[in-house]
Amino acid sequence: MSSTSNSSRRCIGRAAAQVALASLAAWLLAACDPSALSREEIEVAKSLTLSALPPVPPDPTNRVADEPRAAAFGATLFFDPALSINGEVSCGTCHKIDRQFQDDLPRGHAIGITPRRTMPLAGVAYNSWQFWDGRRDSLWAQAITPLEDIREHGGNRLFHVRLIAERYRERYESLFGPLPDLAGLPDHAGPLGTLAEKAAWRAIPPDRQEAINTAFANIGKAMAAFERTLLPAETRFDRHVTALASGKEPAGDAAFSELESEGLKLFIGSAGCTNCHNGPLLTDGQFHNTGVPADPANPEDRGRAGAVRQVISDPFNCLGPYSDGSEADCDELEFMVPAGEALERAFKTPSLRGVADRAPFMHAGQILTLEDAVDHYNRAPDAPSGQSEIQPLDLTDRGRAALVAFLKTLGP
Amino acid sequence: MKHSPGRYAVLAAIVALVVAGWLVMAGRHTPPEGADLSRSKASANGIYEVTIEPEAEPVEQGPLHTWLARVKLPDGTPVVNAQIGVDGGMPAHGHGLPTAPKASHVGDGVYRIEGMRFNMGGLWELRLSLNGPTGEDEVVFNIQL
Numbered sequence: 001m002s003s004t005s006n007s008s009r010r011c012i013g014r015a016a017a018q019v020a021l022a023s024l025a026a027w028l029l030a031a032c033d034p035s036a037l038s039r040e041e042i043e044v045a046k047s048l049t050l051s052a053l054p055p056v057p058p059d060p061t062n063r064v065a066d067e068p069r070a071a072a073f074g075a076t077l078f079f080d081p082a083l084s085i086n087g088e089v090s091c092g093t094c095h096k097i098d099r100q101f102q103d104d105l106p107r108g109h110a111i112g113i114t115p116r117r118t119m120p121l122a123g124v125a126y127n128s129w130q131f132w133d134g135r136r137d138s139l140w141a142q143a144i145t146p147l148e149d150i151r152e153h154g155g156n157r158l159f160h161v162r163l164i165a166e167r168y169r170e171r172y173e174s175l176f177g178p179l180p181d182l183a184g185l186p187d188h189a190g191p192l193g194t195l196a197e198k199a200a201w202r203a204i205p206p207d208r209q210e211a212i213n214t215a216f217a218n219i220g221k222a223m224a225a226f227e228r229t230l231l232p233a234e235t236r237f238d239r240h241v242t243a244l245a246s247g248k249e250p251a252g253d254a255a256f257s258e259l260e261s262e263g264l265k266l267f268i269g270s271a272g273c274t275n276c277h278n279g280p281l282l283t284d285g286q287f288h289n290t291g292v293p294a295d296p297a298n299p300e301d302r303g304r305a306g307a308v309r310q311v312i313s314d315p316f317n318c319l320g321p322y323s324d325g326s327e328a329d330c331d332e333l334e335f336m337v338p339a340g341e342a343l344e345r346a347f348k349t350p351s352l353r354g355v356a357d358r359a360p361f362m363h364a365g366q367i368l369t370l371e372d373a374v375d376h377y378n379r380a381p382d383a384p385s386g387q388s389e390i391q392p393l394d395l396t397d398r399g400r401a402a403l404v405a406f407l408k409t410l411g412p
Numbered sequence: 413m414k415h416s417p418g419r420y421a422v423l424a425a426i427v428a429l430v431v432a433g434w435l436v437m438a439g440r441h442t443p444p445e446g447a448d449l450s451r452s453k454a455s456a457n458g459i460y461e462v463t464i465e466p467e468a469e470p471v472e473q474g475p476l477h478t479w480l481a482r483v484k485l486p487d488g489t490p491v492v493n494a495q496i497g498v499d500g501g502m503p504a505h506g507h508g509l510p511t512a513p514k515a516s517h518v519g520d521g522v523y524r525i526e527g528m529r530f531n532m533g534g535l536w537e538l539r540l541s542l543n544g545p546t547g548e549d550e551v552v553f554n555i556q557l
């Protein structure tokens with residue numbers, strides 16, 4: 001055996017041992033540091049980051065969904081208070097542009113007070129169902145709902161279409177073609193309004209009603225095109241996990257404290273939060289009863305159980321005559337759970353992106369702080385009705401603080 | 413100072429053990445002990461043989477997707493006119509399916525189960541109730557996500 005081969009073998013052996021020792025040291029470090037993430041945990045965490053967010057899904061029920069001119073028109077309508085019976089309420093009244101498109105109130109305020117909390121709008125285009133209870137199945141069918149709600153915009157179908165004809169005829173017609181002829185029709189009429197408005201609506205011949213409905217749906221389609229551009233922004237959490245996943249040490253504000261990392265581990269691990277708050281928007285988009293206390297102002301709110309019939313009978317749903325798609329585009333509606341105990345007081349899982357900056361929490365702001373929200377999950381109280389899906393967690397004080405610290409990383 | 417190659421070998425062996433241990437730990441998401449993940453089963457009373465497979469692999473968490481179920485009699489004859497009811501959920505979480513999937517015969521004893529969704533990770537149950545010419549029976553599959 002030559003001396004060179006002997007020494008090179010020794011060298012390889014030593015290098016191998018060094019690599020091995022280094023990985024042993026790294027492993028020991030990881031094993032001792034309760035906040036370090038395993039490779040598997042990093043994978044799970046990565047599935048929650050914006051890098052896992054697919055492009056906005058197409059909406060075949062809205063032919064102008066991705067038309068920039070429609071989005072621009074929709075933005076104008078979204079912020080125009082003329083689209084209300086008192087000239088003071090726009091979508092932006094409750095969905096405030098500088099407040100994540102929500103209003104920091106337990107329930108929305110306009111002409112009246114809504115039964116539930118105003119929802120933030122980042123990423124709404126990814127929803128299969130709109131509202132806390134999913135009583136609408138598209139963004140455009142959602143958008144026309146507050147226009148006719150007496151607590152919100154307080155208008156009626158004919159009023160809104162008339163308004164578009166007066167203020168926006170050209171922009172409307174360049175997108176959707178001619179507005180219906182409204183000559184000889186009253187100022188106010190609609191199937192959901194006051195008794196007088198309903199009577200006026202019934203007096204309109206069906207073909208003219210249909211033309212008004214089509215124009216009304218188109219108002220929603222323009223607003224939906226705008227809302228499709230509202231996307232979630234990158235958070236500290238995204239930066240942290242992106243660094244970890246590419247094998248880098250998170251630097252600057254991407255670095256997590258030990259408490260934040262422990263919170264992340266709990267969130268994706270033993271606390272079971274990702275059972276529902278999963279995917280890059282931190283929601284599964286489905287309905288769950290989590291035993292949130294009833295809101296004294298609206299104690300009979302049955303959530304999803306009260307919404308199924310509404311979405312089925314909504315003339316503006318996916319299967320209705322105002323959809324631009326075909327029956328094949330309506331899988332969500334077709335395969336919807338139509339009834340059952342599981343729908344009782346079930347509400348849509350909200351995205352947790354930006355959550356720390358928009359108290360109060362839950363569908364009617366029943367929980368005021370993140371500490372109380374985590375405490376709710378820890379205790380898992382019985383639901384006011386129906387069956388809560390969550391189980392008590394037995395978290396330590398440190399664990400509760402860690403989850404709160406983690407939730408705060410889901411913001412800029 | 414001269415190190416004997418034997419010492420490196422011992423060290424390497426220790427490291428190999430540690431790494432193996434770590435790999436085992438990292439693989440902890442494997443299904444709970446005893447969960448039968450087989451996709452081909454006889455129904456509870458042995459009336460039918462059922463094989464399921466997703467239309468596309470891998471099965472993703474979140475989106476609606478389709479499964480195919482092949483139904484045969486024990487002698488291998490395809491069952492072409494069964495009524496199939498679809499149910500399921502997550503026994504460990506005490507909830508059912510988030511959708512109401514529907515099964516329809518597409519030919520040759522193959523049924524498409526459309527409208528399936530798994531909205532979270534973990535062990536799911538898919539229960540098919542079968543009502544065909546030779547009787548009613550049920551088969552339960554476990555699906556790990």
Ligand SMILES: [Cu+2]
Binds near residue numbers: 275502507532534
């Ligand atoms: Cu579950």
